[in-house]
Amino acid sequence: MKRLMVCILVITLLSGISQGVKASDNDVYTVGTSSLNIRNAPHINAPVIGSLQRGSVIQVDEKKYGWAKILYDGRTGWIASTYLYESSSNEAPETSYQKSNDGKIYVAGSHVRIRTGPGTDYKVIKIANQGDAYQVLDRKGQWVHIQVNSTQTGWIAGWLVSDSSQSRSSAVTRTSVSKSSSQTSNSLRGKNIVIDAGHGGIDPGTIGYNGSLEKNHTLATTSRLASLLKEKGANVILTRSSDRYLSLNRRVVISSSYNTDAFVSIHYNSSPAQLSHGVETYYYAGDADKSLAANILRNVTSQTGFQSNGVRFGDFYVLRENPKLAVLVELGYISNPSEESNIQSETYQIRAANGIVQGLSDYFSS
Structure with a gap:
């Protein structure tokens, strides 16, 4: 018991050492999620004393431990800094609309x-x-x-x-002009494409037959995919470019924060049945999402030679809660030893990325 009390005392003293960063008068932020709880202490279990809506602009007094200190209703409050954007940052969702003359x-x-x-x-x-x-x-x-x-x-x-x-x-104008080969090749120029590498950090995703991790495969694929898209003239936004954890909500916030033309979430599949194999794409709602999913699936299976498992409805958070055109791609089963081996090769990664790029190109030129 004494040892426990000593440990608690040491932790308390250490937490009292300031590891925060004092904010300047210019540290103004915008809330980037639909509802952000305000707590009376910088801890997830602290009581909620209020909330802020998306777009609220606030002055931050201090940041520490992933929390931001603010003044709320005459008292000190704390909010999760993950959901804040600097008001001057290009990441902040901007409302540029004004009422037209006809309202x-x-x-x-x-x-x-x-x-x-x-x-x-x-x-x-x-x-x-x-x-x-x-x-x-x-x-x-x-x-x-x-x-x-x-x-x-x-x-x-x-x-x-x-x-x-x-x-x-x-x-x-766009629907009245017939498609030409030049339109097809330039259909991605200027498009804002958000590429989402599934999982990451403490979330490894599925684990392959020989122990490979889905989070590493998705990151490798998005890296190649980003390079190919940039070559086509697209503007690429990555939800993550390193091995770090990202919540599902944060991924949707990133997609919502840009004038996104398409959101593509990259994944690799797993099944208790080791013989399960193939590629499938998912959409949540609407003909546009379904059409993009179909274009990507057709081109990926053509490029990789993997079996097509079809276009499927998927009630995934990053699709369901995404206000943008959004699809999710499962690029093979790492639980299948044969597919896992292929997936880890540079050749497969390049072919899969090429298939996704061509699928996007076909969709935007149609």
Whole structure:
């Protein structure tokens, strides 16, 4: 008992040593998640004293242990710094829309979800397409309250709309022009593609027949994939570029923080049945997501020679909660000793990455 008390005392004294970083007057941040709890101490089990909504701008007094100290309602509060963006940072989701002269906004992205509330936690009630126009009712943080129809209202992400009808006319132009080989080869130029290497850090993902880790395979694939996409002129955003843990919510936040044209989550599969093999792609909702998944699957199986297991519905968080065009790719079974061996080769990694790039290219040129 005495030893336990001594250990507790030592830990308490050590935790009292300041390892925080005092913030300057310029440390202003934006909340990048739908709802961020404010606690009375920098600990996950500390009592919640309030919350901040996405888009809230706050002054941070100090940072330590992954927490940020703020002044809330006249008292000290602590929030998880993982969900904060510097207001001057390019990572912060920006709401650049303003009401147009007719009080409307126009959808600037493809397959944009309209929800019952201002955040990705709310239910999807409608899918909007590029050029669709809606009357603006209100605004909350990074979200716009709109009139969906004569009897229903909804919320749409502010970074996916424009105050100009230009997006509508450009959509019409795009559908009226026939596809050419030059369009196909340049279809990725200027596109913002978020590549998500599944798992990482303390989360190894699945473990292969010979002990290889999924998190290492996904990172290797995304590295090659990023290089190929950049060669095609795409703007590439990686959710992680090293072996580090990233929550599912954080991955979606990253996708939501950019004017993302497509989000692709990379994974490798596993099954108790060692003979399970092949590639499959997943989507959550909508014809656009399903079409992208089909294009990627066709090209990956063509490039790698692996069996196609089809395009499937997948109730995965990074798809379900993602307001952007999003798919998840399972590039083979590392529980199968034969596929695991192939997957670890440079040849397979290059072919798989080429297949994904071609799938994206085919989708955007169609």
